[in-house]
Amino acid sequence: MPDNDIAIKLENVSKTFHIRDKTSNSLVSSFGNMISGRDKRTIEAVKNVSLEIKKGEFFGIVGANGSGKSTLLHLMSGVYKPDKGGQTSMNGSFIGLSLGLGFNNELTARENVYVNASVLGLPVKRINKKFNKIIEFAELQDFVNTKVKYFSRGMRARLAFAIAVHAEADIFLMDEFFGGVGDERFKGKSDKVFEESIVKGRTIIHVSHNLSTIKKYAQRVMLMHKGECLKIGTVEEVFLYYQKTLKINSLSVDR
């Protein structure tokens, strides 16, 4: 059993993908591959990462594109299974917040709220009670019965965030979630949620290469490079380390 104040624990976690470039997964193509035997590649997306994240922590993960940040998030949530020898455990319910996922486009905002909140563990009675709050928080009063496919990126992001906040997910796994999403007013709201989250014991894992939010809230930051964890520490420590040792310019410190 994990300690009670630990939200996420990873031990020696690695993830290797076996992918085929040209062909898709199909019976026909696997016959083809059996004969030719080519076309297989392995990608080590995450290499031997161990870490513990405490409840109520705002944990940032930074790194260049393709450094394994998103894969690491999926490993934390258990969506991906780590390679042999790796152990992951999560204490609490999670919601993944990333653009373009989480909603069924053909369903309305209302239906998506019910599906998501219900999967997060809320009974329908509670969802009924919270429904208006969620919609208000997301500022989507006029679009309750609109299919999500007609929503803008900002609207989707707001809805997802509102569900996460009100459906009481313990752990937010945010993947590039606030890279230019939501106007200033909404950012103010989300900032408030981040501030409160520490009090409420909510855990936020924030993956980004836009560092402004991370600088503001993260208690600890992890720097990833080519699947490896280079450094975990406070924001300042990681930045210092980064500037000294790596000269990758895709890690942008803007705004």
Added chain:
Amino acid sequence: MTGRLGGRTFSFLPENNQLERIWIIAKTDYKLKYYDTFLGMIWAMVMPLVRLLIYWLVFSNIFNKKIDNYGLYIYSGLLLWMFFQQGTKKGIAALRSKRYLMMNVKVRRLEIFSSSLIASFLVFLSNFIVYLVFCLFFDLPWSLNILYMPIMILNVCILIFGVMLILATLHIFMRDISQIWDMILLAWFWVNPIFFAKAIIFETFPFLMWVNPLAGIIINFRATIMEGKPPQWDIVAYDYAYALLLLSIGLLLINKFYHKAAEKL
């Protein structure tokens, strides 16, 4: 609420809001399939009737007119067959259509499949009601044996669930399983006692009766309503054993390979 990793917990006992949740997802599935309109529901009921009409027109002229109430005879088989066909076909895509959930929240795998089955069952149910109304127009030897009917319906449900799990697992690795399954269904359709008197096909190929679990189910189903007889219990036992075997295989497979679904689909 303490959860285990990635929905790897595995339990048949409903906890807190599990049943509600399955129902909510099933409802949305059903809606998505029929475009959310009242007319959509009508379509769901009209389709089997149109099929019935066509088959009846064709086969009542070609084949044995010896069978009483031939229209209803076809309908009974068709009803169960279409349930099986739709249920399994939807099941193949169940994981992919729920990917949006799997990637973002902790969903239990069996809930995904239960919802899919319930959505198909709702379609079946609306067709079943039409069927029962249809029955009123025939001169049938009504008896209490009709109360045995749910036994056969449950049997089809278990069968669908098992086949669905097996196909969904295969689908993770072979995208074209849906095309292959379509072909299998096409052939399978004709070895069911839907049009023929059961004797014809099973006297020529007696093994088909035992290879095809639906054959016995359809025969028993018909017996309860069209002949007013109880089902043949040896066939019931055999077909339940068959369905449960497929279900166990399906559960084993999906437990072993479910975690691949997020990566591959």
